[in-house]
Amino acid sequence: MSLAVKDIEGSSLRAVFFDLDGTLVDSAPDIAAAVNELMAGFGLAPHSLEAVRGMIGNGIGALVERAFATHGVALSRQEFRERHATMIDIYADNLTRLTTLRPGAAQALSAARKAGLRTGVVTNKPEGFSRIILSRFDLLAELDVVIGGDSGYPKKPSPEMLLAACRSCGCDAHEAMLVGDSAADVLTARAADMACTIVRGGYTSVAPEGLGADVVIDRLDELEARFFAACKAQ
Ligand SMILES: O=C(O)COP(=O)(O)O
Ligand SMILES: [Mg+2]
Numbered sequence: 001m002s003l004a005v006k007d008i009e010g011s012s013l014r015a016v017f018f019d020l021d022g023t024l025v026d027s028a029p030d031i032a033a034a035v036n037e038l039m040a041g042f043g044l045a046p047h048s049l050e051a052v053r054g055m056i057g058n059g060i061g062a063l064v065e066r067a068f069a070t071h072g073v074a075l076s077r078q079e080f081r082e083r084h085a086t087m088i089d090i091y092a093d094n095l096t097r098l099t100t101l102r103p104g105a106a107q108a109l110s111a112a113r114k115a116g117l118r119t120g121v122v123t124n125k126p127e128g129f130s131r132i133i134l135s136r137f138d139l140l141a142e143l144d145v146v147i148g149g150d151s152g153y154p155k156k157p158s159p160e161m162l163l164a165a166c167r168s169c170g171c172d173a174h175e176a177m178l179v180g181d182s183a184a185d186v187l188t189a190r191a192a193d194m195a196c197t198i199v200r201g202g203y204t205s206v207a208p209e210g211l212g213a214d215v216v217i218d219r220l221d222e223l224e225a226r227f228f229a230a231c232k233a234q
Pocket of ligand 2: 019020021022023057180181182202203
């Protein structure tokens with residue numbers, strides 16, 4: 001266990017930031033439906049839900065590239081721009097049709113608030129889409145900050161989005177934790193010198209234990225007893 005996690009278990013935790021896709025929400029079914037509508041438009045076969053889960057986490061652009069590359073199609077810059085725009089249009093109409101909240105997500109956020117922590121979402125998904133999804137699940141009001149892949153910072157695994165979330169919550173990286181589901185999240189937290197917890201069952205091709213996180217949990221509502229309770233006692 002890293003020094004950072006030992007510290008925050010000792011109640012110096014002031015903020016908790018969550019990844020969105022695969023962490024707070026299971027959005028892969030809507031993303032897969034949109035990707036497959038895009039594929040069909042180009043006469044390409046649909047991808048399985050499992051395959052699409054493996055393409056999520058580095059932004060919609062990376063997802064579009066991977067979806068075509070898996071069919072052996074390399075896109076020119078112009079083709080990429082057009083298909084990315086089409087994907088955005090398709091997905092915009094289907095953000096919460098099949099998407100569900102991951103178990104314990106709402107409980108974890110409200111427990112963090114009750115413990116007096118600042119809260120945020122740091123995701124590679126566009127910020128506007130993220131806000132719509134969070135609002136649909138009544139989570140937007142529980143958040144101090146939402147930073148998306150188009151909010152003006154380099155995407156995860158660059159640490160900038162996470163550091164911007166810290167600034168906006170008035171805390172230091174050592175006083176915060178990132179809760180995520182994938183390698184991108186662990187790399188982002190490491191680059192920001194922040195503790196990282198991974199929740200099982202998200203979108204990762206590597207087993208959660210192999211990602212190098214400080215802590216691995218089964219469900220988000222484990223965060224309360226593990227980390228937030230000590231803050232409440234302060
Ligand atoms: O890849 C995306 O668009 C978003 O993924 P994230 O919420 O896991 O960062
Ligand atoms: Mg994720």
